[in-house]
Amino acid sequence: MESNYYTLKRTDNQLIMVTHLAQLLTYLTGFGGLIVPLIIWATQKDKVEGLDAHGKAIINFQLSTIIYCIISIPLILVFGLGILTLIIIGVLAFVMPIINAIKASNGEFPKYPLSFNFIS
Template identity: 30%
Template sequence: MSEKNHTNIATFIHLSIFSRFLIPFGNFLGPLVLWIINKDKSQFIDEHGKQALNFQISILIYSLVIGLITIPFFAFSILNGFDFMDFNLFDGIHLNISKPSPLFYIGGSLGFLAVIGFILEIVFIIKASLRARDGEVYNYPLSIKFLK
């Protein structure tokens, strides 16, 4: 197999992460299938497959941690005082929104952090794809090395 084919396969390993928008768990299944089929063909493909899977597992762990931290802040904020939203639908629409709890702001900040993380994830995936296309190895930032 030529070097061009190796770079193409490595590029598709990274780009297959975007299959999650079409297939549930496609961000794991796409790179995993391509990596398993082609990992014995070259060290280059093997390295890129491991990098892509390590990054996706790391992102999953980071997302779960942020989610587990964020959900209680929103729950305590809403359960803290029901006067945050006061709807009266029988005598017409009456809406009373008072100042939300500081916990709501903390939870919202963590949610905003998750959105920024999602955008950075897309940028890192595109950057890794371009590096693979050029025949270079790309190490994802903040990636935990599960597969070595």
């Protein structure tokens, strides 16, 4: 009997959309925006078509956002520049997951601006 080493992945745009929207948990809990998408990505990336690419984009964006926030803190002392960057980061971190969730529901690939490529 021949064994089948590959499995078919299912299409689940709704789960991908929820993964993008889970980033907004940061605004409710302060930390869930990285943890929940990371858990969904780690457990479902081999089972759902396209989730691996979406999950990597989400994790890269969340890690980039954290780094930008850390860099912005000392910039507050430089003419308040850090406050401006924190506001921009806050707006982008709120708007981009919503935009990319809509794109994911249409089967499109997400685009997160100013995101470092930690996981490729």
